[in-house]
Each structure stands twice: as C-alpha cells, then as structure tokens.
Amino acid sequence: MKLLIPGPVELDSTVSNAMAKPIMGHRTPIFSEILNECWSILKEIYNTRNDIALITGSGTSAMEAAVASVVKDSDEVVVIEGGKFGERFGEISEAFGAKVNTVPVEWGKSFTKEDVEKVVSDSNAKVITLTHNETSTGVIHNAEIVGKIAREYDMLFIMDAVTSLGGDVVETDKWGVDLCVSGSQKCLAAPPGLGFVAVSNKAYEAMENNQKRKAYYLDLLRYRKALKKETTPYTPSVSLIYGLNTALLRIKDEGINVRIERHRKLARVFREAVKAMNLELFADSSCASNTVTSIKIPEDMNDDDIRGNLLREFEILVAGGQAHVKGKIFRIGHMGNVQFGDIIQVLGAMEIILKRKGHSFKLGEGVKTALEEFL
Amino acid sequence: MKLLIPGPVELDSTVSNAMAKPIMGHRTPIFSEILNECWSILKEIYNTRNDIALITGSGTSAMEAAVASVVKDSDEVVVIEGGKFGERFGEISEAFGAKVNTVPVEWGKSFTKEDVEKVVSDSNAKVITLTHNETSTGVIHNAEIVGKIAREYDMLFIMDAVTSLGGDVVETDKWGVDLCVSGSQKCLAAPPGLGFVAVSNKAYEAMENNQKRKAYYLDLLRYRKALKKETTPYTPSVSLIYGLNTALLRIKDEGINVRIERHRKLARVFREAVKAMNLELFADSSCASNTVTSIKIPEDMNDDDIRGNLLREFEILVAGGQAHVKGKIFRIGHMGNVQFGDIIQVLGAMEIILKRKGHSFKLGEGVKTALEEFL
Numbered sequence: 060m061k062l063l064i065p066g067p068v069e070l071d072s073t074v075s076n077a078m079a080k081p082i083m084g085h086r087t088p089i090f091s092e093i094l095n096e097c098w099s100i101l102k103e104i105y106n107t108r109n110d111i112a113l114i115t116g117s118g119t120s121a122m123e124a125a126v127a128s129v130v131k132d133s134d135e136v137v138v139i140e141g142g143k144f145g146e147r148f149g150e151i152s153e154a155f156g157a158k159v160n161t162v163p164v165e166w167g168k169s170f171t172k173e174d175v176e177k178v179v180s181d182s183n184a185k186v187i188t189l190t191h192n193e194t195s196t197g198v199i200h201n202a203e204i205v206g207k208i209a210r211e212y213d214m215l216f217i218m219d220a221v222t223s224l225g226g227d228v229v230e231t232d233k234w235g236v237d238l239c240v241s242g243s244q245k246c247l248a249a250p251p252g253l254g255f256v257a258v259s260n261k262a263y264e265a266m267e268n269n270q271k272r273k274a275y276y277l278d279l280l281r282y283r284k285a286l287k288k289e290t291t292p293y294t295p296s297v298s299l300i301y302g303l304n305t306a307l308l309r310i311k312d313e314g315i316n317v318r319i320e321r322h323r324k325l326a327r328v329f330r331e332a333v334k335a336m337n338l339e340l341f342a343d344s345s346c347a348s349n350t351v352t353s354i355k356i357p358e359d360m361n362d363d364d365i366r367g368n369l370l371r372e373f374e375i376l377v378a379g380g381q382a383h384v385k386g387k388i389f390r391i392g393h394m395g396n397v398q399f400g401d402i403i404q405v406l407g408a409m410e411i412i413l414k415r416k417g418h419s420f421k422l423g424e425g426v427k428t429a430l431e432e433f434l
Numbered sequence: 435m436k437l438l439i440p441g442p443v444e445l446d447s448t449v450s451n452a453m454a455k456p457i458m459g460h461r462t463p464i465f466s467e468i469l470n471e472c473w474s475i476l477k478e479i480y481n482t483r484n485d486i487a488l489i490t491g492s493g494t495s496a497m498e499a500a501v502a503s504v505v506k507d508s509d510e511v512v513v514i515e516g517g518k519f520g521e522r523f524g525e526i527s528e529a530f531g532a533k534v535n536t537v538p539v540e541w542g543k544s545f546t547k548e549d550v551e552k553v554v555s556d557s558n559a560k561v562i563t564l565t566h567n568e569t570s571t572g573v574i575h576n577a578e579i580v581g582k583i584a585r586e587y588d589m590l591f592i593m594d595a596v597t598s599l600g601g602d603v604v605e606t607d608k609w610g611v612d613l614c615v616s617g618s619q620k621c622l623a624a625p626p627g628l629g630f631v632a633v634s635n636k637a638y639e640a641m642e643n644n645q646k647r648k649a650y651y652l653d654l655l656r657y658r659k660a661l662k663k664e665t666t667p668y669t670p671s672v673s674l675i676y677g678l679n680t681a682l683l684r685i686k687d688e689g690i691n692v693r694i695e696r697h698r699k700l701a702r703v704f705r706e707a708v709k710a711m712n713l714e715l716f717a718d719s720s721c722a723s724n725t726v727t728s729i730k731i732p733e734d735m736n737d738d739d740i741r742g743n744l745l746r747e748f749e750i751l752v753a754g755g756q757a758h759v760k761g762k763i764f765r766i767g768h769m770g771n772v773q774f775g776d777i778i779q780v781l782g783a784m785e786i787i788l789k790r791k792g793h794s795f796k797l798g799e800g801v802k803t804a805l806e807e808f809l
Contacts, residue, residue, distance in 0.1 A: 067460065070456070075456065080450070081445070081450065082443070082444060084435075085626075115490070115491050115627050117671075119650070119669075122651075132507075151651075154653070250674075251669050251670065252627055273502070275498050276492070276652070278529065293492035293494045293495070294441070294619065298450075298453055298627070299671060299674065
C-alpha cells in the first residue's frame with residue numbers, strides 16, 4: 060500500500076531495519092551518544108541553539124508539554140486557529156484551566172498581522188500559540204509575524220511545527236519561537252511515537268516561575284534536568300530512537316536545504332497538476348503548504364468516490380477532511396521521503412477515477428502538467 | 435551485551451523484526467484488527483473485562499494518566515510508598531495539586547493491613563495508590579489487601595503493575611483495581627514506549643465527575659471515546675504496536691500461567707544461588723519479587739566492583755541502587771524472555787568477580803545451588 064496521508068509516512072528501509080536492532084540499556088554512555096547525535100542534527104533542522112526535549116509520545120504530547128509547562132489555572136492564552144491543530148492548542152489550554160482568546164481564521168486561509176494584534180492587544184495573555192503548517196487544511200502560516208508580535212508584547216511563542224520541520228523552513232531562534240513543537244513521523248520520515256520541544260531560556264524561566272503548573276511526565280524542566288546528564292527523564296523508546304537517529308542521518312546526507320527544496324518543488328508540481336485536472340485547491344494559493352495539499356471534492360462526487368477508489372483499485376491511502384470539511388475535501392501528504400514517482404502515481408490514479416466519474420477535464424493533462432512543472 | 439536490568443528487556447527476534455514492517459495508516463480497519471488483538475490478549479493477562487487505554491509513552495505516562503484523570507487540585511490521595519516507583523505516585527499527585535497522605539514503608543519490606551488502614555481512616559482521600567512490584571527494591575506487595583481496603587472505604591484503587599504484569603499474577607478485577615497501569619518493556623518483553631491503563635467503570639464515573647481534571651493527551655476519557663471506534667485518540671506508534679502484538683502472541687503461545695511459573699521458578703533459583711554465594715538479599719524473603727532481585731553489595735566492595743566488572747569483562751548489564759540505596763545494592767531483572775541460561779550466566783560471572791575480590795564463599799556453590807534448585 061502506498062501511504063500518502065499527511066503522516067505517519069513511509070520509512071526508508073534503513074530506518075525500519077534500525078528499529079530491529081537489539082535493545083540496549085538506556086542509561087549507558089553508548090545510548091547517550093545516539094541521543095546526542097539526534098539532538099545535534101535536530102538542532103540544525105530546527106535552526107536553534109536551544110535545548111530540545113525528546114518525548115516518548117505522539118505530537119500531541121509535545122503540544123501539551125509546551126502548554127502545560129508554562130500555563131496555569133486562569134492564565135490567558137491567545138490561540139490562532141484556522142484548522143484542527145491550531146484549535147487543538149485551545150482545547151489543551153482550556154483542559155489546563157486557561158482562558159482562551161482565539162484569533163479566528165477561516166479554514167484554508169491565513170491571517171494578517173492586524174488580525175492577531177487586535178486579539179493580543181485586547182488580552183492579558185502571556186502566551187500565544189500557532190500551528191505553523193496546518194495539516195487539516197494544507198495551509199502554511201507566517202510564523203515570523205507572530206514571533207514579532209510575541210516579542211513586542213513580551214509573550215511566549217508556542218509553535219507547532221509538526222508538519223513543517225524537515226519539509227519547510229523553520230527558523231526557531233530567528234523567529235523567536237520559545238517552545239517549538241514537532242514530531243517524528245512527518246517530514247523527518249522517522250517512525251511515529253516521538254515528540255520534540257525546542258525550549259528557549261525565556262520559556263525555562265517562565266516554567267520556574269510557574270510553580271502551579273500541572274505536569275510531571277510532560278514537565279519540560281524534568282527534560283532539562285535529564286538533558287544535562289545526556290539522557291531522558293523516563294525510559295525512552297529505544298527502538299524508536301534507533302529509527303529517529305537513522306532518519307536524521309539520512310536528512311543530513313541529503314542536506315536540509317536540498318530537502319526543503321524537494322518538498323517545495325514537488326508541492327508546486329502537484330498543485331499545478333491538480334489544477335490542470337480541473338480540480339479546486341482548498342487552501343488559498345498565497346498560503347499553500349509545501350508538505351500537504353487539500354483538494355475540494357467535486358460537487359457531484361463524495362469522499363468514497365475519490366478516497367475509496369484510490370484505496371481499492373490503486374492501493375493508495377490518502378486522508379479525508381476533518382471536522383466541518385469532512386466529505387468536502389481530501390488531503391494528500393507529500394512529505395518525508397516522497398519523490399516525483401509518488402506524485403505521478405497518485406495523479407495518474409486520480410485522473411482515471413475522475414474520468415470514469417465523468418469529471419470534465421482532458422485526460423492526461425494532470426500528469427503532463429506535472430512533467431512540465433518538474434522540468 | 436546481555437541485558438539483565440529490570441527493563442527494558444531483550445526482545446525476541448520475531449518482535450524486533452516485526453517493528454521493521456512497513457508503516458501502515460493508523461486509521462484503517464487492518465490496523466484496528468491489530469489493536470483489537472492486542473487489547474484482547476492484554477485483557478487475558480490483566481484478568482480484566484475493563485477497557486484498556488493504550489498510550490504511546492513510557493510507563494510513567496500511564497501512571498500520570500491514571501492519577502491526572504481522577505485527581506484534581508486539593509484532593510487527598512493515599513500513597514503507599516516503599517520504593518522509588520511507589521513514591522513517584524506521590525510526586526505525580528502533588529504535581530497535579532493533590533494533598534498526599536503517605537503510608538511509609540521501609541525499602542525492602544512490605545506493609546500490613548493495619549499500616550494502610552491507619553492512614554486511610556485518618557484521611558478524606560478518595561484515591562489510594564500502590565506499586566505492585568517495586569522495581570527499585572525487588573519487593574512484591576500484597577495488592578489484594580489494598581483492594582479490600584479501597585472497597586471498604588469506597589476509594590479508587592490505582593495500581594502500578596509495570597513490572598508484575600506478565601511475570602506475576604495480576605488479578606485486576608478480582609482485587610478491584612480501578613486503574614491498573616502497566617508498560618510494554620518489562621515482563622511482556624515488548625519494546626519500550628507503550629503504557630497501558632485498565633480502567634473500571636467506577637473510575638470512568640469519577641473522571642466524568644472530575645470536570646477540573648488537568649489532562650488532555652493523558653485524559654483517559656479520550657481513550658475510551660477512541661476505543662469505541664477501535665482506535666487510539668492520537669497517532670499511535672505503529673512500529674511499537676507491531677512489536678507489542680508479536681510479543682503478546684508469543685505470551686499466548688507460552689501460556690500466561692506457564693510464563694508466571696517460569697518467572698517464579700527462576701527467581702527462586704536465583705535467590706537461593708545468591709544466598710549460597712554468601713551474599714545478602716535486600717528484599718525480605720516474605721515479599722521477594724519474582725521479576726527483579728536486589729542484592730546488597732558486600733561492605734568491602736563498591737558498585738563498580740560488581741556492576742563495572744560485570745559489564746567490562748562479561749558484557750552483562752545489571753542495574754544499580756537508586757536514591758538512598760545507591761551504591762548499596764545492585765539489581766538484576768529476570769523478567770520477560772529470561773531463561774535458565776541467563777541466570778547461570780550472571781551467577782557464574784558474579785562468582786568469578788566475588789572470588790577475585792576475596793569474598794568469602796565456596797567457589798561454584800552459587801551455580802551448583804542454582805542447578806539443584808532448578809532440578
């Protein structure tokens with residue numbers, strides 16, 4: 060089966076096989092060496108000099124670690140929405156007792172500086188959250204703007220870079236991201252089950268002053284303490300670390316800039332081909348993601364017409380819409396190890412499905428456009 | 435290297451290799467089948483009809499899920515101590531704002547019904563915690579007694595069965611354990627990185643009435659909701675689930691009772707051999723664990739004399755003492771796939787090390803006793 064969901068992604072066989080290596084003691088110098096190599100390469104990809112907490116857990120656990128470590132009951136938080144993951148920061152903040160001030164953003168669109176400033180200036184929030192690349196809509200947001208506002212208003216900037224890190228530019232330090240969250244199973248093409256948070260000194264200070272934080276497993280100060288001893292506070296998933304380490308070495312081999320350029324080019328190729336098939340993109344062209352593309356399902360078709368047929372006849376798994384766009388869009392992940400061949404493969408299958416359903420377009424136009432764009 | 439730490443343990447090659455299988459979509463019927471098989475076998479091992487939350491995270495994440503889902507600010511909790519993991523429940527409870535009433539237990543010993551009742555009757559706690567098998571001391575506690583007290587005082591019983599489940603009897607339903615916590619990398623001989631909580635209806639009710647719980651990633655009600663759709667609330671670690679599934683099938687093949695008997699016998703063999711080498715066991719014989727044995731370091735030796743030499747000359751990794759018994763004891767895990775050969779191997783190495791250091795015992799007596807006991 061071809062996996063073209065926006066994560067987890069297919070693994071290179073060197074990464075899969077690394078996970079089959081014998082378990083080693085996790086409190087040994089040799090395991091610390093592996094961890095150190097992971098931290099070192101992750102810092103390059105993150106563009107940061109900050110510590111990186113390495114959490115055994117899904118991406119959401121890392122989002123929660125960021126929020127729960129710096130937020131306490133009745134604190135105010137500004138949450139920039141615009142999709143399921145943007146909204147998730149609000150849900151987490153509320154679960155930890157915070158009052159959420161939302162910056163509403165239409166799904167598929169982005170926000171302006173003014174949209175954010177309006178909410179920030181009306182609030183007493185000391186924390187602002189953004190999902191950099193919104194997986195549910197296929198939108199990449201302008202993180203730099205949010206970083207500037209956060210600095211200006213002396214707020215902590217929490218950013219979810221789960222589906223941007225390794226596939227698009229993430230300038231953690233330059234943008235002033237205080238808690239930069241990511242996960243293993245997306246653009247890094249490592250196995251699912253590891254979350255990361257790059258933590259600034261300003262964020263550490265906030266945690267130290269946040270004695271009422273409700274966190275233990277996800278308390279980032281415990282990760283800092285363990286980091287000083289080149290380890291993790293709790294038994295890490297040794298096998299997943301093997302996989303991550305190998306995936307990161309592969310990224311280093313490819314070169315992070317080359318990798319980002321690959322994502323950018325394939326995303327452009329894919330979007331142009333989709334448009335040539337007379338399909339409508341869901342995300343605004345001004346903010347289209349380089350790692351996931353969302354496409355409107357034509358009005359005379361349903362989700363199963365597209366996704367069901369892709370799976371049944373072509374064994375290609377793509378994602379559906381979530382929440383209020385369920386059944387209205389489908390989403391294709393082109394992140395991690397994805398190559399031109401994967402793009403052509405799904406485009407070809409889509410053309411056949413659409414033609415059979417009587418969709419109006421010139422057969423072959425999608426694939427041809429992809430070839431042209433790639434050249 | 436031979437791993438005889440009390441987890442993570444060595445994996446069978448079928449389990450390691452399972453992790454190398456290609457990633458599949460986690461929201462697919464075929465992945466739900468794998469999850470269902472895991473849940474079904476886990477329930478047998480747990481002796482429960484309750485739901486089992488399957489968490490991507492270390493054992494501590496599952497401990498926290500149990501506590502954070504049912505405890506809120508200012509609640510009282512009774513914590514039975516007696517070791518690092520018993521005490522950890524207190525640390526987690528306090529991190530979530532609870533007032534902790536401890537039942538102090540001397541390390542290496544267990545408690546009486548009266549010890550617990552005294553604290554319970556003096557408190558207003560609605561929750562009591564116990565670490566069933568205390569990995570830091572090598573003690574197995576009487577969980578049945580605690581279950582009876584919990585029923586009598588209408589408390590929720592949270593039990594950490596991280597190093598007992600799969601290696602000793604765990605009667606979740608019979609003992610009335612409302613939140614029974616475990617992990618993958620110990621007696622189940624699966625890769626580290628997965629935590630479990632078996633949740634009773636009484637515990638679910640308490641969560642529903644605990645609107646102020648501070649939990650999101652570790653909120654067990656979210657796991658229940660996902661369970662009804664045969665899935666997990668957040669992207670699970672697909673590779674680890676492959677490994678767990680294979681490990682559980684192997685346990686089913688061996689038979690859970692046969693497996694527990696193997697642990698019991700090897701633990702007895704090991705303890706008798708250690709005593710025959712004129713070493714002193716740390717845990718009281720009345721409550722010695724079947725999955726981990728702690729041994730006092732002779733007064734004229736230090737930790738490196740034993741553990742350093744085991745590692746350097748024999749490539750056997752065992753664990754040291756933690757907290758106030760650091761440097762005073764060492765701990766050997768005999769859980770998971772451990773066999774007689776592993777026991778003989780470490781005993782032989784220990785004899786050589788001890789003899790060289792001038793320890794007073796008859797060379798060969800440890801190994802001989804092991805053979806006799808095994809017969």
